[in-house]
Amino acid sequence: MSTDIERQWTTRLRHRVAGKLPPEKVLPDTQPAYVASWIYVFGVATMSAMAVVIGTGFILALRGPQWWHESSVGHFVNSLHLWSVEIFFFAMVVHLWGKFFMGAWRGKRTATWMTGVVTFLASIATAFTGYASQSNFDSQWITTQAKDGINSTGAGAFFNVLNFGQMLMWHIVLLPLVAVILTALHVVLVRVRGVVPPYDDTKKVGEAL
Amino acid sequence: MSKKGFRPDVDAPEWKGGHQPYDIIKEGTIALIVVALLTVVFAVMFGSPDDKEITIKTWANAAPLDFAQTALGEMNGTTTTAGYGAPYNTASTGQTLGPLQLAKWAGVRIPINTEKDFVIRPLETQPYDPTLSSALTSWKAASSTQQTTWVNNFTKASNSMKFVNGNVVASTSDSGPVPVFINDLTHMARSGALDADLISGGSFFTTDYTKPLLFLSDGGYLAKLAQDQHLLGSQWGMMNETNSYPGQAWLWLYTFWYQITPFSSSSNADVQVWGMMMLLSVILLLVPVIPGLRALPRKMKVYRLIWREHYRDQ
Numbered sequence: 330m331s332t333d334i335e336r337q338w339t340t341r342l343r344h345r346v347a348g349k350l351p352p353e354k355v356l357p358d359t360q361p362a363y364v365a366s367w368i369y370v371f372g373v374a375t376m377s378a379m380a381v382v383i384g385t386g387f388i389l390a391l392r393g394p395q396w397w398h399e400s401s402v403g404h405f406v407n408s409l410h411l412w413s414v415e416i417f418f419f420a421m422v423v424h425l426w427g428k429f430f431m432g433a434w435r436g437k438r439t440a441t442w443m444t445g446v447v448t449f450l451a452s453i454a455t456a457f458t459g460y461a462s463q464s465n466f467d468s469q470w471i472t473t474q475a476k477d478g479i480n481s482t483g484a485g486a487f488f489n490v491l492n493f494g495q496m497l498m499w500h501i502v503l504l505p506l507v508a509v510i511l512t513a514l515h516v517v518l519v520r521v522r523g524v525v526p527p528y529d530d531t532k533k534v535g536e537a538l
Numbered sequence: 539m540s541k542k543g544f545r546p547d548v549d550a551p552e553w554k555g556g557h558q559p560y561d562i563i564k565e566g567t568i569a570l571i572v573v574a575l576l577t578v579v580f581a582v583m584f585g586s587p588d589d590k591e592i593t594i595k596t597w598a599n600a601a602p603l604d605f606a607q608t609a610l611g612e613m614n615g616t617t618t619t620a621g622y623g624a625p626y627n628t629a630s631t632g633q634t635l636g637p638l639q640l641a642k643w644a645g646v647r648i649p650i651n652t653e654k655d656f657v658i659r660p661l662e663t664q665p666y667d668p669t670l671s672s673a674l675t676s677w678k679a680a681s682s683t684q685q686t687t688w689v690n691n692f693t694k695a696s697n698s699m700k701f702v703n704g705n706v707v708a709s710t711s712d713s714g715p716v717p718v719f720i721n722d723l724t725h726m727a728r729s730g731a732l733d734a735d736l737i738s739g740g741s742f743f744t745t746d747y748t749k750p751l752l753f754l755s756d757g758g759y760l761a762k763l764a765q766d767q768h769l770l771g772s773q774w775g776m777m778n779e780t781n782s783y784p785g786q787a788w789l790w791l792y793t794f795w796y797q798i799t800p801f802s803s804s805s806n807a808d809v810q811v812w813g814m815m816m817l818l819s820v821i822l823l824l825v826p827v828i829p830g831l832r833a834l835p836r837k838m839k840v841y842r843l844i845w846r847e848h849y850r851d852q
Contacts, residue, residue, distance in 0.1 A: 360560035361553050363848040373566055377573040385577075398588060407588070408581035411783075415580070416573055418788045430840040434826030436550025446823045453788060460779075460786060466589035467779050470764045473755035474771060481633040481809035483644030486625040491752065494745025527845040528836055529544075529551040 354520050363527050368427035371420045372519075378417035379512065383505065385410040390501055394464060414456055421449060433525045441522060444515040451508045458500035461490050472496075547832045555848075589767075589780045594736070594750060597759045598727035603699060606706045608757040609723050612652035613716065614693045617756040620652040626752070627651065633809040640809065648748060656753050657723055660735045670722050673715030680714065688714035704728075771796050791815070 334340055388406050389397060397403035425445065434442040461472045472490045479485040489495055544551075598605040611617035615629065623632035624641045625648045632641035658677070664670060677685065695710035706721045726732045736750040754760050761770070769775035777793045779785035795801045795811040804810055825831050835841060842849055 356562060357560060358562075359557040362556045362558050362851075363553070363845050364560070365558075365847050366844045368844050370569070373569045374573060377566070377569040378577075380570060381574050381577050404586065404588065405581060408584070408586040409577050411586040412580035412584070413573070413577045415784055415787075416576060420573075422788065427844065429825070430835045430838065431844060432547060432832070432835040432841065434832070435546075435548060438550075439826040442826050443823055446819075450819060453786075456786060456788070463588075465587075465591050466763070467587060469591055469751060469754065470760065470767075470769050470775075473751055473760070474775065478808040478812050480622075480625060480641055481806075482812050483624075483640035485641070486644035486647035489625075489648060489746075489748060491748040492746045497745070526550050526553045527848050528546065528841055530839075530842070530849065 349521050350517065354523075357520075361524065361526065364524050368423070368431075369524075371424035371427060374420040375417060375424050376512065376516070378413050378420055379508075381413035382410065382417055383509075385413055386501065386505070394462065394497060398465070410459075414459070418452070418456070421452065425449060431525055432528065435525055436522065438518070438522050438525055441515065441518040444511055444518060448508060448511040448515055451504060451511055455500060455504035455508055458496045458504060462493055462497040462500050464493060468493075547829075547836055548826075584783070587780045587783050592754060592760055592763065593730070594727050594733045594754060595730040597754065597757060598724055598732075601757075601759045602701045602706065602724055602728065604758050605727055606699060606701070606720050606724050607696060608753070609657060609720050609727075610689075610693060610696055610716075611756065612656040612753070613719070614689045615652075616693075617652060619650060619656075619752045619756050633806045635806065635809045635813050638809075650749065650752065652756075655749060656736070657719055660726060660732055661719060661722055663735055664722065664726060664731070667722070669718055673718040673722075677715050677719075684714070688712070688716045692716040692720070772802070791818070 385406055389403070389410060392400075392403060397407040428442070428445065457475070461468055461475070476485060476490050479488060479490055488499075594605075608617060612620055615621060619626060621629045623630035624644055624646050627646060627650060631639055634640075658674070661670060662674060680688070692708065692710050692713035695708045695713065698710075699706060699708040701707075701724075704725075706717075706724050708717065710717060723732065726735075733750060736753060737747060738744055739746075739749065764770055764775065765773070767778075767780045769778050769780070771793075774790075774793045774797065777786045777789040792811065792815050795814055796807060801807045801811055821828065821831070
């Protein structure tokens with residue numbers, strides 16, 4: 330009986346997850362001593378900004394795409410959405426460069442790096458579709474310009490930036506889902522592998538720079 | 539792992555040093571509060587842009603001759619959309635990347651015949667007018683050669699086109715019904731009826747603005763407004779927004795290529811820049827497995843700044 334239970338897919342998956350991600354890895358209460366730099370703040374800052382982006386996006390979604398043009402409250406929520414996106418990208422780019430300079434893919438962390446890069450690219454697409462679905466002069470100009478680039482790759486035949494409905498759906502459903510799933514995967518990989526240790530470099534500080 | 543087989547750009551040394559307390563929940567909460575507060579401060583201080591959209595009605599009233607010339611261009615095939623190629627029509631191959639005709643291969647998925655969709659069909663929806671009705675009847679009865687001759691004759695006269703007392707007039711002969719079409723379409727545009735027709739396309743519900751946006755962008759009015767707002771491609775426009783907002787600053791590299799040769803003067807600039815960005819994105823993705831590139835951070839030694847406390851303590 331117990332052998333049968335051990336062979337169940339569910340049991341095997343639970344063992345695998347528990348082995349890779351025990352509670353102390355999911356919610357660690359200590360970190361290696363080298364994790365002592367402001368650069369580490371930008372990863373969590375990126376996620377925090379993402380939370381604000383999603384939260385403000387939820388409020389905008391409640392009243393529909395015309396609301397923020399007609400209401401001062403709606404316009405303010407749109408401003409919150411815009412500036413959280415700006416902070417999100419600023420934090421994300423600093424995080425990316427920081428991880429590059431740490432060689433953060435070392436020690437079987439290639440997948441962590443790659444999920445981060447794909448999340449960055451997915452975020453750019455998400456933001457672009459947001460700019461495309463503003464339904465104002467900016468979105469008119471941005472879409473009529475961007476169509477040429479996308480059409481030139483052949484993708485414009487299926488991804489029509491001049492179709493407001495299509496862009497809005499991509500912006501509020503499809504791409505955020507992709508970005509959130511990728512972010513979750515990225516964070517899980519960080520927790521599984523831990524934070525990359527420093528290069529093995531015994532030179533004195535003054536010699537290097 | 540033995541020291542001998544250790545690859546410094548692939549492997550990470552095992553950490554044998556100490557640990558320090560780390561409250562991940564507290565850090566996340568503080569970060570969320572700080573980011574939320576910063577967002578509120580920026581939103582209060584700077585707000586967000588929302589310049590009202592341009593309608594075809596706005597355009598035709600502000601620049602009736604530009605509208606009329608564009609409408610004629612939709613008939614004689616000289617506008618951007620008329621000669622675009624895929625995904626709108628087969629008027630050209632479209633941009634190519636070496637031997638790759640990506641747009642053409644994807645096909646005409648959003649078919650647009652500028653003469654029919656932007657001029658003739660909207661005019662057919664107008665309330666009965668004997669002159670227009672007669673013009674449409676003679677147009678439909680004419681051979682395509684005759685239609686082309688009429689359009690070409692009016693095109694030759696278009697330099698003399700004027701907007702007088704609410705009408706588009708030009709010194710022309712043997713242009714058939716074309717002058718009536720251009721004049722009536724301008725009236726239709728100035729009243730707002732063309733916006734309604736191109737947006738709805740005969741349906742009640744719609745979320746697709748492809749046709750009115752293409753027509754708008756074929757004219758010079760939208761581009762003129764964009765130039766005033768520093769939004770043209772040659773002004774790093776792809777990443778800018780109206781006024782002085784930061785816009786999509788993260789697109790700086792994409793926009794950068796459009797500013798330099800050979801891209802700035804290439805007729806295939808869009809697909810070339812996209813190809814370049816795809817290549818650079820793949821390289822960024824594959825940094826961990828590209829020898830030389832993955833060694834850069836170790837050689838640049840910026841990490842010694844990041845982990846300066848660690849190296850100081852060694």
